[in-house]
Amino acid sequence: MSDVLELTCELIARPSVTPEDSGCQALIAQRLSCAGFHCEHLRFGEVDNLWAVHGTDGPTLVLLGHTDVVPSGPREAWSSDPFAPEVRDGGLYGRGAADMKGSVAAFVIALERFVAVHPGHAGRVALLLTSDEEGDAIDGVRKVADLFRERGERIDWCITGEPSSTRVLGDLLRVGRRGTLSATLTVRGVQGHVAYPEKARNPIHQAMPALSELAARRWDEGYETFPPTSLQISNVHAGTGANNVIPGELQVLFNLRYNPNWHAAQLEAECEAVLQRHGLEYEVRWHRGGEPFYTPEGPLRAAARDVLASFAGAPPEESTGGGTSDARFIAPLGAQCIEIGPVNASIHKVDEHVRVADLEALPDLYQALIERMLVG
Template sequence: MLRDSSLMLDYPLRMTLPTDPAANLAELIRCPSVTPAEGRALSVLQGMLKALDCTVERPVFSEEGTPDIENLYGRLAGEGPHLMFAGHTDVVPPGDEGAWKHPPFAAAIADGQMYGRGAVDMKGGIACFVAALARYVKTHGRPKGSVSFLITGDEEGPAINGTVKLLEWAVERGEKWDASIVGEPTNPDRLGDMIKIGRRGSLTGRITVNGRQGHVAYPHRADNPVPSLMQLLGALLEKPFDEGTADFQPSNLEVTTIDVGNTATNVIPAKATAVFNIRFNDTWSVESLQAEIHNRLDRAAEENRLRKGAEQPVDFDIDWLGRPSPVFLTRDEKLVETLSASVEAVVGVRPELSTSGGTSDARFIKDYCPVVEFGLVGQTMHMVDERVALTDLETLTQIYLRFLEDWFA
């Protein structure tokens, strides 16, 4: 459901181009945009984009059972290739604010570092790309093509009323893109280390083993589901799913929670549940991986019994949770090579092309255009005292600027 607020003029008027990434980031950090709150972060960004003569719309998407989410789509339109910069202004909670050296929404600077929630994940990337585009416009005028900003407030949340719906909304209005950069913090140690050209898939499931409750002193009158749940989990864990591929690490399954909902010490529980998540490579599709997991569980259930002498195999259910994320790999030579060359030209290092790490909204964008991820160093993201070096802000801005110059050349 869409509640269109695109006519809102809720942005500060700016008299100068937003060419300074540190100043841009300070404005954004001072907006407490903890998911799902907008916190005026999109309003501040709208002001920056209006100074660049971008058109800006602010659609709000809704779905029952989830918070309404405000999003932003801005475009500097021209004739030629269309480049999308994508990201999010929402941030995770700061945690114990008293544990921070500086207030998490103050954008304090100390020892050449700017502190604040979202400094690297990922208000810093947005601040740098805006500064790069402003410098481009200041030096070259409007690009020979279009640059758009697809920014959500729902990346750190359930990701339901954010990028997915914003992409659909934009396409319905005739938008098409030739390539996209997502400004997530991709570099593990130093700026220029890594460009993400793909991501492993993600699949989450919940196994429930159904038993029969009873007194621990009379086990023959009950069926304990816990041992059987352990047998089923063992069937998922004992054999590797694959050895990895040329582009991806081996698929890996982790059990994230086990629960019986039992507070008594003398009661055999009626059921036991476990949740797992598997990050998988291009050996699998979502469907083939679900089938493999079902097969492993079915075999284990048939080979085991809830208790000795029972005739029926283990009674279990499996539910797939959330939205599965398919694996993807970007092979677009122009996008990957242009960005790699831009990084090398600025920092003197050829970046590694990687598919490591978790998921991002690139998994949605890849259905519309080639997409890569490149941003700041991510060592402090989601941590107390999240921070970014001011020199990294300037360097990333220079890389983005070089990319724009080469992309639109």
């Protein structure tokens, strides 16, 4: 069994359902300490974070990942125990195999090999892990980034190991992500009998024109490689369950995924202007999940394109699609951020898996990137 396959299996066997870490970071810290890394455990609330650094002066390259996983769902839905890793038909099966314990294990192997070959390398190379990426993402990298700001921690380049490939390893290079902004909107009316609408005020009827306007709005035409900003209504709830009662309140959940044309505060103001123009009596609670980030052409993006082309056999697609990742908290520190990882077809699904061949290629891929940035 290869080093990376063995370590990935060890990590999968630890049921680290978010925000639990289940000893994954302690295992990794022990290995990296033996390799000469300075390891710092940063616990905030119920969340474990690990910061492991090798080197002292010069630019800093960070490998960013998470040890938590989403719940497995019913055991009987899986072909094998989700927390008992199993190799079959050329794949490694288990919760977190692709998202992202395989990448984390590959990071560790790549770092061990790199410092063994280049003990006096220029700059710093580091690993940052959290157990709060799949959950609320409050006490994980978001909180670590706040700490780094306070103490002036420098990060120049960041490689996130999220599963980004679509068909074969290395066919996609993520060079940015959209921002995310969520809203919980409460519209107040007056409850009453449906036969006497003049004695009530229906918040559903009142809110529909405003919601239609928000949903239909063309927010922008996109930005660079980013798609246009999108607002999606995800939940609408009102009423008592009876068909003869006008509800007194309506609750609506919606989310905006937005490109660098916008900041969260601007979008909040635009949405509330629509609600006010329609005369609604409302409250809205906003949650800023993270601003968009984008890495333009530069040394990191060029190195990643060359390395991925050598592994995939063709230049990668360079994309800003997908949801969000913890890189959204690192980019505001001034870092250029990219995302490279295994095929994402099975993530968050029953029978999540990664191809063993891809997993065993990942340490070489990450090591090649580190060497391009810190050795030349």
